[in-house]
Amino acid sequence: MKTAAGEITPLWRNRDYNVLWVSQVVSELGAAMSQLAFPLLVIFGSGSVVEIGVVVSARAAARFVAGLPAGALADRYSRKKIMLCCRGTLVVGYTSLVVALLFGAATFPHILATTILAGAASALFGPAEEAALPSIVPRSQLSTTVARNTARTYLAGLIGPAVGGALFGIHRVLPFLVDAVTSALSFVGLLFVRLPHRRVERDTNLGQEMWAGLVWVAxxxxxxxxxxxxxxxxxxxxxxxxxxxxxxxxxxxxxxxxxxxxxxxxxxxxxxxxxxxxxxxxxxxxxxxxxxxxxxxxxxxxxxxxxxxxxxxxxxxxxxxxxxxxxxxxxxxxxxxxxxxxxxxxxxxxxxxxxxxxxxxxxxxxxxxxxxxxxxxxxxxxxxxxxxxxxxxxxxxxxxxxxxxx
Structure with missing residues (x-):
């Protein structure tokens, strides 16, 4: 974070932050593409209104349920390993759905499980990444990194749905294939992000730590x-x-x-x-x-x-x-x-x-x-x-x- 002369390294030369940011831009673009594709998959499959509602709600519900333990996990375990596990799990989940779609074996439970997995992985990834940022960038640059992270979300929302819809129109497997590839690229990028080693020893269980966190925030x-x-x-x-x-x-x-x-x-x-x-x-x-x-x-x-x-x-x-x-x-x-x-x-x-x-x-x-x-x-x-x-x-x-x- 500092040069040999003691000067703060410009953010554009901060290798770890830039690798992290680029890997997440790629991943969020893929996620924005597939998020629209999930309800489209049901619409052009069974066409069930109930199943469409369940698929749309399931992702948000998974994010909500995983949101509270996500913070406690980020404080208890290696934040880099949490991020890698989230991206690796997505690669496996999306690849399994791609294979099922290609062979005509995709079922509604499989589609539902994949979108739940995507929501939970997103919820678990977020606090781990945000908690790690002060270890990657100096205090004076933190606000700029937060703004840049916000920009990537809007960028994904601007480009992702339109591209995802177009890819689905070509072949319904394409948005999920792209998301599998972007998740894999993000996983590889995260391997090269250097974070300081954190040794955390706790005598309490995860539930106690979640409660302690809520009490501290309050x-x-x-x-x-x-x-x-x-x-x-x-x-x-x-x-x-x-x-x-x-x-x-x-x-x-x-x-x-x-x-x-x-x-x-x-x-x-x-x-x-x-x-x-x-x-x-x-x-x-x-x-x-x-x-x-x-x-x-x-x-x-x-x-x-x-x-x-x-x-x-x-x-x-x-x-x-x-x-x-x-x-x-x-x-x-x-x-x-x-x-x-x-x-x-x-x-x-x-x-x-x-x-x-x-x-x-x-x-x-x-x-x-x-x-x-x-x-x-x-x-x-x-x-x-x-x-x-x-x-x-x-x-x-x-x-x-x-x-x-x-």
């Missing part, structure tokens, strides 16, 4: 406050997408325009990830968190005047431009505040919270849309974001956030 007022902010913001934002999609569908919006709306969100996120390091360095942490809260609260009322999917997408994209800066600030703060022995569990708790938000938000949005109508739900979500902004501004804990990496 006692850290600043970490707990930022976790609540993330969960509330993500819940409201994900709930808002459902009525927007429903209103667009009522107007017989072409699928291509709906896809363009989601693409616009990813573009906004990519732009935001590009500017996040500069904004993070220029502004205090409280200003960022409170400011992003108010930006969301003041921009989303424009949704009431939107009539097309593209207009909805542009408004939401403006909000997404600033979201990565808040995420970068919060994640960096949490990672630098948490000691190494609790870092995995801290990130595991956050991922568990965002998983809950991702599952609960669309469910609430769907139920409320069915009962009251899409436009009313959008207004409720706008009001909820206003409440979050007011509460965030009034919180002495948020206002007292210190930049641990500065």
């Amino acid at each position: 006692r850290q007022r600043a970490i707990a406050a930022t976790l609540v902010w993330v969960v509330l913001s993500n819940t409201v934002f994900s709930a808002m997408l459902v009525p927007i999609l429903a209103m667009s569908g009522e107007k017989d919006t072409p699928p291509g325009e709906l896809g363009l709306m989601m693409t616009t969100l990813s573009v906004g996120g990519l732009i935001g990830a590009a500017i996040a390091p500069r904004l993070h360095a220029a502004l205090p942490a409280p200003v960022i968190v409170i400011g992003v809260s108010w930006i969301a609260a003041l921009l989303t009322p424009l949704l009431a005047f939107c009539s097309t999917a593209l207009q909805f997408g542009l408004v939401l994209a403006m909000v997404m431009v600033f979201a990565p800066t808040a995420n970068t600030t919060i994640i960096t703060y949490q990672m630098m505040t948490a000691p190494d022995e609790f870092r995995g569990r801290t990130r595991g708790a956050v991922r568990l919270g965002t998983g809950m938000a991702g599952a609960l938000g669309p469910m609430l949005g769907g139920v409320l849309t069915a009962v009251t109508g899409g436009r009313n739900v959008v207004l409720v979500c706008v009001a909820a974001l206003l409440v979050v902004a007011v509460a965030t501004t009034a919180s002495p804990t948020i206002r007292g956030l210190a930049g641990k990496d500065r």
Whole structure:
């Protein structure tokens, strides 16, 4: 991390981080391709609506269930070995599905098991990677690495589904074959990432360590406050997408325009990830968190005047431009505040919270849309974001956030 003269090595010359980042870009692109292909496989197979719902929900459920032990495992065992096991397991799982599809032997339980495996592997990988970052990059570069990791997720979301759908149209096995190959490439890349050896000796079992991690997070007022902010913001934002999609569908919006709306969100996120390091360095942490809260609260009322999917997408994209800066600030703060022995569990708790938000938000949005109508739900979500902004501004804990990496 430092040159012979004692200078900090530029991030672009940090071999271990760049190998890790490239290997994960490749893997996340493959995952984004196959994630769309799983429901398509059922649609063009049995066509069962129930099976489609089960396949879509199973991946999210697996991520949620594996989210809590993931952090404890990352604090207990070798983080590099955890990452390698996750990628290696995916190679085996996707290869088995590819072979079954080629020989016409793929069954619904096999498809379901593979998507569950993918969700669990993703949940286990995340805290291990994030907890290892401070061992790879110096404190002064951590916020930039967090922003770059955020960018790769938006990049995968921008490119992956479109390419995955096109590959499925050529042959249904191709998205899964690509994911198997990208997982293998990621596995090979991880072999060359150097992490310091961690010797962890514990007298407690995994369940006790999971509980200890939750207690520790709850006692850290600043970490707990930022976790609540993330969960509330993500819940409201994900709930808002459902009525927007429903209103667009009522107007017989072409699928291509709906896809363009989601693409616009990813573009906004990519732009935001590009500017996040500069904004993070220029502004205090409280200003960022409170400011992003108010930006969301003041921009989303424009949704009431939107009539097309593209207009909805542009408004939401403006909000997404600033979201990565808040995420970068919060994640960096949490990672630098948490000691190494609790870092995995801290990130595991956050991922568990965002998983809950991702599952609960669309469910609430769907139920409320069915009962009251899409436009009313959008207004409720706008009001909820206003409440979050007011509460965030009034919180002495948020206002007292210190930049641990500065």
